Amino acid sequence: MIEAVGLTKRYGDRLAVDQLSFAVRPGQVTGFLGPNGAGKSTTMRMILGLDTPTSGAVTINGRPFAALDNPMREVGALLDAKAIHGGRSAYNHLWCLAQTNNLPKRRVAEVLELVGLSEVARKRSKGFSLGMGQRLGIASALLGDPKVLMFDEPVNGLDPEGIRWIRNLMRALAAEGRTVFVSSHLMSEMENTADRLLVIGRGRMIADCTVQEFIDQNSELAVRVSSPEGGALAPLLRAAGAAVVPDGDSTLLVTGLGMDRVGDIAFDNHLRLHELAPLQASLEQAYMELTKDSVEYHAAVPGSHPVAVKESAR
Numbered sequence: 383m384i385e386a387v388g389l390t391k392r393y394g395d396r397l398a399v400d401q402l403s404f405a406v407r408p409g410q411v412t413g414f415l416g417p418n419g420a421g422k423s424t425t426m427r428m429i430l431g432l433d434t435p436t437s438g439a440v441t442i443n444g445r446p447f448a449a450l451d452n453p454m455r456e457v458g459a460l461l462d463a464k465a466i467h468g469g470r471s472a473y474n475h476l477w478c479l480a481q482t483n484n485l486p487k488r489r490v491a492e493v494l495e496l497v498g499l500s501e502v503a504r505k506r507s508k509g510f511s512l513g514m515g516q517r518l519g520i521a522s523a524l525l526g527d528p529k530v531l532m533f534d535e536p537v538n539g540l541d542p543e544g545i546r547w548i549r550n551l552m553r554a555l556a557a558e559g560r561t562v563f564v565s566s567h568l569m570s571e572m573e574n575t576a577d578r579l580l581v582i583g584r585g586r587m588i589a590d591c592t593v594q595e596f597i598d599q600n601s602e603l604a605v606r607v608s609s610p611e612g613g614a615l616a617p618l619l620r621a622a623g624a625a626v627v628p629d630g631d632s633t634l635l636v637t638g639l640g641m642d643r644v645g646d647i648a649f650d651n652h653l654r655l656h657e658l659a660p661l662q663a664s665l666e667q668a669y670m671e672l673t674k675d676s677v678e679y680h681a682a683v684p685g686s687h688p689v690a691v692k693e694s695a696r
């Protein structure tokens with residue numbers, strides 16, 4: 383379990399993390415989402431004692447990181463997969479870590495097997511692909527068999543096979559009862575991986591809920607209606623308060639009215655319907671909508687304005 387209370391980090395006049403309070407629970411994958419610059423890495427570094435909070439506190443299993451007796455047995459983290467000595471083999475890298483942290487030698491072979499690096503374990507990690515480096519970083523995080531695991535943007539730059547592997551690993555770790563906390567700036571990545579979501583923007587908590595609650599609260603329901611008399615139906619729906627967008631010749635996308643109301647209006651006006659169906663905005667759309675005011679940089683639309691504009695700080 384990871385718990386933060388009023389966690390705040392200020393760099394000069396930049397408030398990177400602003401009064402975050404949350405709990406990351408065992409047995410679940412908790413996605414930590416936010417646009418670039420939202421404060422995810424800063425929060426993770428504070429959890430691991432690599433950055434000192436300006437105010438507030440964060441604990442792992444009830445204690446600050448610095449007070450843990452054997453940190454690698456309690457928490458494993460993948461923050462920057464490139465932070466590995468390239469001249470060493472994967473085996474030696476893990477064996478050094480095991481020795482300095484008082485962990486049994488057998489764990490080295492176990493985690494190499496778990497991440498699928500046994501065959502290349504004696505090769506220098508300098509020649510590793512991004513995916514192999516990521517696997518080695520995950521092997522390091524798992525070495526102490528910790529109950530709490532944290533991954534900062536673990537699938538960045540990976541191919542679909544690597545992404546699927548990491549996704550399955552996280553689900554398996556959570557199913558074993560571990561606390562799994564994983565950051566990403568893409569909702570599409572978290573949609574199939576996470577049980578719970580913490581969404582931040584400009585250092586502040588925007589949402590703390592299950593994935594289903596996020597869908598229910600943030601994705602607007604739309605209705606797709608097909609009618610050979612769409613031209614007559616559209617103004618009637620608009621008059622009832624709906625927003626109506628044509629989608630092809632005879633189909634309308636309707637928001638702001640429930641499906642029952644759309645059907646009733648058509649029936650009352652003797653208009654034939656060929657299709658009436660609910661549509662749910664994708665989670666990615668809902669997330670973009672929710673975080674649009676907290677994006678640090680807005681790129682200009684190609685052809686309209688060539689420069690990225692940095693928004694002024696709050």
Ligand SMILES: Nc1ncnc2c1ncn2[C@@H]1O[C@H](COP(=O)(O)OP(=O)(O)OP(=O)(O)O)[C@@H](O)[C@H]1O
Pocket residue numbers: 393396397398416417418419420421422423424425567678
């Ligand atoms: N050491 C530092 N000194 C000054 N400012 C910093 C420092 N580290 C982070 N920041 C600033 O704090 C804010 C939050 O950064 P952080 O890296 O935590 O965001 P993030 O959500 O992890 O973003 P990304 O998805 O791009 O990795 C940003 O505005 C960043 O520029």
